[in-house]
Amino acid sequence: MKKKKEKIKKEKTSKKKKLVENKGITGAGTDYTMYILTFSQKLFAMLCGFAIGFAASYIYYGSKILGFIVGLIVAYKAISIYRNMKQDKRSKALRLQFRDMLESLSNSYTVGMTANRAFHTAYSDMVVEHGKNSYIALELELICKAHDNQGIEIRDMVNDFAQRSGLDDVNSFASVFDVSTDLGGNVAKVIRETRDIIGDKIETEMEIQTMVAGQKNQLNILAIMPLVMSLLTRSFSSGTGGLLSIIVKTIALLLFVFAYWLGTRIVDIKV
Numbered sequence: 590m591k592k593k594k595e596k597i598k599k600e601k602t603s604k605k606k607k608l609v610e611n612k613g614i615t616g617a618g619t620d621y622t623m624y625i626l627t628f629s630q631k632l633f634a635m636l637c638g639f640a641i642g643f644a645a646s647y648i649y650y651g652s653k654i655l656g657f658i659v660g661l662i663v664a665y666k667a668i669s670i671y672r673n674m675k676q677d678k679r680s681k682a683l684r685l686q687f688r689d690m691l692e693s694l695s696n697s698y699t700v701g702m703t704a705n706r707a708f709h710t711a712y713s714d715m716v717v718e719h720g721k722n723s724y725i726a727l728e729l730e731l732i733c734k735a736h737d738n739q740g741i742e743i744r745d746m747v748n749d750f751a752q753r754s755g756l757d758d759v760n761s762f763a764s765v766f767d768v769s770t771d772l773g774g775n776v777a778k779v780i781r782e783t784r785d786i787i788g789d790k791i792e793t794e795m796e797i798q799t800m801v802a803g804q805k806n807q808l809n810i811l812a813i814m815p816l817v818m819s820l821l822t823r824s825f826s827s828g829t830g831g832l833l834s835i836i837v838k839t840i841a842l843l844l845f846v847f848a849y850w851l852g853t854r855i856v857d858i859k860v
Contacts, residue, residue, distance in 0.1 A: 610623060610625065611752065611753050613731075613749045613750070613752075613753055614735065614741060614745065614746065614749045615731060615735050615739070615741075615749075617731060618728075618731060618749065618750070618753050619724070619727070619728075619753060620753050621676075621679065621680060621683060621724075621753055621754050621755050621756075622753070622754075622755035623676070624672050624673075624675050624676035624679065626668065626671070626672055626675070630671065630675075631668055633671075634664075634667045634668050634670070634671035634672075635664040635665075635667055635668060636664070637667060637671075638660075638663040638664040638665070638666065638667025638668075638670075639660040639661065639663065639664035639667075640660070641663060641667075642656075642659045642660040642661075642662065642663025642664065643656040643657060643659065643660030643663075644656070645659070646658075646659035646660065649815060649838065649842065650835060650838065652835075655835075679724070680755065680756065682723075682724060683724045683725065683754065683756065684756055684758060684759075684787070684791070685791065686715065686719055686723055686724055686725035686726075687725055687754075687756070687758065687759055687787070688784060688787045688788055688791065689714075689715065689718060689719070689725070690711050690714075690715055690725050690729065691762070691780050691781075691783055691784035691787065692784055693710060693711040693714040693715070694707050694708070694711050694780050695777060695780045695781045695784055697710045697711065698776050698777035698780060699777050699781075704743050704744075704770070704776075705733075705736060705737075705743065708729060708732055708733055708736075708743060709733055711729055712726060712729035712730055712732075712733055715729055728750050731746070731750075732746040732747065732750065744763075744766060744767050744770045747762075747763045747766055747767070748763045748767060750763070751763035751764075758783070758786075758787050758790070761783070762779075762780075762783045765779050765783065766779060766780075808849060808853060811849060812849060814845075815841075815842060815845055
């Protein structure tokens with residue numbers, strides 16, 4: 590019994606432990622699988638969440654007390670929502686920049702450059718194209734410096750970047766690049782084909798997003814319909830309408846939220 594209790598305690602403590610950010614081989618890399626918000630970003634998310642929650646609840650129920658409670662709940666949830674939005678935006682930007690990096694590497698390998706020169710050239714190209722502080726420029730700078738100053742193999746740094754990126758495309762490229770480097774394969778062809786595959790996937794996703802843009806706009810309009818209907822019917826009743834009215838409104842709102850959630854899942858098509 591004691592051993593079982595100790596195991597349960599260990600499991601609970603392990604769950605409570607915070608996730609450790611993967612800094613990579615050099616200890617200076619960025620973990621793209623998690624996004625750590627600053628205090629100001631958390632405060633901004635909480636204030637926005639509270640304002641939206643309070644305003645929406647007050648308009649719908651006509652009660653400041655319920656508005657305050659809902660505002661606090663939404664403020665708490667807003668942190669994770671804002672974090673996911675920032676992480677998703679960063680991942681999309683990294684993926685597009687990675688495709689442009691492959692374009693540069695493909696051109697360099699085609700003219701017979703070595704891996705070291707090809708990655709240095711790619712770094713210069715990405716600085717011009719995306720800026721020195723862009724995600725891909727910082728990663729390429731890290732790869733080049735680790736190879737030049739610490740003697741770490743470029744393929745090891747590429748694998749390290751792939752593990753931190755959280756992107757399937759980068760992981761696939763790193764695996765093939767590692768094997769091609771080992772066996773002396775046609776690295777230029779590998780990079781070119783990977784670039785074409787990623788480019789086709791991105792174009793397909795953009796076409797799909799264009800097709801479902803109308804449906805997404807309709808869903809966004811429907812999201813405010815309960816508030817509009819509540820304002821329109823406010824003149825026919827006074828106050829909150831009692832407990833029964835609150836229960837009925839809550840049930841109707843839950844059904845609407847479920848329908849909205851289902852709609853967002855349907856239009857969220859991934860390639």
